[in-house]
Amino acid sequence: MDQFDLLVVGSGPAGRRGAIQAAKLGKRVLVIEQGKRVGGVSVHTGTIPSKTLRETALNLSGWRERGFYGRAYRVKQEISAEDLRRRLLITLDHEVEVLEHQFARNRVQHMRGKASFIDPQTMQVVKDDGEVINVTATSILLAVGTKPFRPDYMPFDGKIVLDSDELLDIEELPRSMVVIGAGVIGIEYATIFSALDTQVTLIDPKSTMLDFIDKEIVEDFTYQLRDRNMKLLLGQKAEKVERLPSGKVELTLDNGRRITTDMVLFAAGRMGATDTLNLPAAGLEADARGRLSVNPETFATKVPHIFAAGDVVGFPSLASTSMEQGRIAARVAVGAIAKEPPKYFPYGIYAVPEISTCGLSEEEVKERHIPYECGIARFRETSRGHIMGLDTGLLKMIFSLKTRRLLGVHIVGEGATELVHIGQAVLNLKGTVEYFVENTFNYPTLAEAYKIAGLDAWNRMGDIKSEI
Structure with missing residues (x-):
């Protein structure tokens, strides 16, 4: 039986960051990963694969250049599933290599196997070769992540009716696809395949989507999806899904509508991967x-x-926030001081187009009865937007009328997940509208949209502090 200061189950963002943090504090750390390679869901089936797939699709399809050359423009005329997979494998190999090097450099031990509790301090690990060992630790960090929710009524077969993990292994690109679930994962994959000219239909029982995002941003996003002929069947539920002899899939909705498609992606929720941990032996239970x-x-x-830490504890279920959760948990676990992270963190949705947000939405500001003003900039108003051929893209900032401080920044469009960090910094440093009005931004850049939106708000708010 081996004794460790910290035992980490799972090597995704929360697990690896927690393990390395504890090791940097001089603690003896062991990471147990049941997957074939380290990295967890984030590296192998979640964050990195979906974002790599997105980038490959946009590059090969010529999506970013269609504003200049028309919707028929392609970089590669015939794009195959193998084209997408080739770049994905290169990226994953690099991610795993970096992570293994980080573990080695920080002297973090790791092993492959399935871990389950024997008692609150001890876990049993069944290794790939069948060997069983017991490991005890002063503290334990569960960073097991999540897995796709797979309801019994869905006839999953891994080929034409799939979950989000299985989607990465498809053999050919479908001409048509139905995506069930208008959450972040469903929307990301739906828009990626739409960019590859697959006819996509998005179905969700709720009449709205992305309710945690500023409503004006969602409206702009929705307009862009409908403009490229994506079908959004919100407020409708798929009651029956069956495979047809023709090799297609037929869906019957609760309103009687029938849809025939080449492929169905079920992306309506995920489950914490805690079912094999034997939680009762540790005095724990999951929801x-x-x-x-x-x-x-x-x-x-x-x-x-x-x-x-990580996705297993629920919202916001982001790789970025999971890393911070793992770091904080590890510091507390080994008796070190852990500072609370800044209040505002960015939320990124890697759809086509991207959405990113930080701070309060306009709806939240209204609920708090804060007097406010908004500033809007459209990417086509920037010179960089013209150079890139952008017809769409929107940046919105919300300011307090009383303090003139930035309350929230919300972006939909190319590079949104990169641009949001300027707003994040100003938010956490309690900056005001004057920052955007009085500072110089590189020209030509999309970041100029901050100045345009700042001036838009400043003009509406009236000049109190500035002499411009």
Whole structure:
């Protein structure tokens, strides 16, 4: 039986960041990963694969150049599933190599195997070769992530009815696709395949989508999707899904409508991957979706020396926030001081087009009864936007009329997930509208949209502090 200061189950963003943080503090750390390679869901089936697929699709399809050359423009006329997979494998190999080097450099031990609790301090690990070992640790960090929710009524076959993990292994690109679930994952994949000229239909029982995003941004995003002929069947539910002898799939909706398609992607939710951990032996239990409850400041569970971080604890389920959760949890677990991260963090949705947001939405500002003003800039108003051939793209900032401070920044369009960090910095540093009006931005850049939106708001707010 081996004894460690920190035992980490899972090597995704939360697990690897927590493990390396504890190791940097001089602690003896072991990471257990049940996958074939380190990296967890983020590297192998989630964040990195979907973003690599997106970038490959945009590059090979010539999507970014169609503003100049028309919708028929292609970089590669016939794009295959193998074209997408080739770049994905190169990227994944690099990610795994970097992670293994980080573990080696920081002297983090790791092994492949399935871990489950024997008691609150001890876990049993069944290795790939069948060997069983017991590991004890002063503290344990559960960073097991999530897996796709697979309801019994869906006839999954891994070929034409798939979940988001299986989508990465398709053998050919479908001419038509139905995506069930208008959450972040469903929307990302729906828009990626739409950019590849697959006819996409998006179905969700809710009449709205992305309710945590500023409504004006969602409206602009929705307009862009409909403009390129994506069908959005919101407020409708797929009651029956069956494979046809022809090799297609037929869906029957709750309103009687029938849809025939080449492929169905079910992306309506994910489950915490806790079912194999034998949580009762540790005095823990998961909720109906397999998630664990934690203290939001320390990420400790109700068993004081057992921590959980990442997607397994629920919203916001971002790789970026999971890393910070893992770092904080590891510091607390080994008795180090852990500072709370800044209040505002960016949320990125890697759809086509991208959406990114930080701070309060206009709806949240209204709920708090804060007097406010908005500033809007469209990417086509910037010289860089013209150079890039952008007809769409919107940046919105919300300011307090009382303090003139930035309250929220919301972007839809090319490069949104990069641009948002300027707004994030100003938010966390409590900057005001004058920052955007009085500062110089590189020309020509899309970041100029901040100045345009700042001036738009400033003109509406009236000049109190500035002499411009």
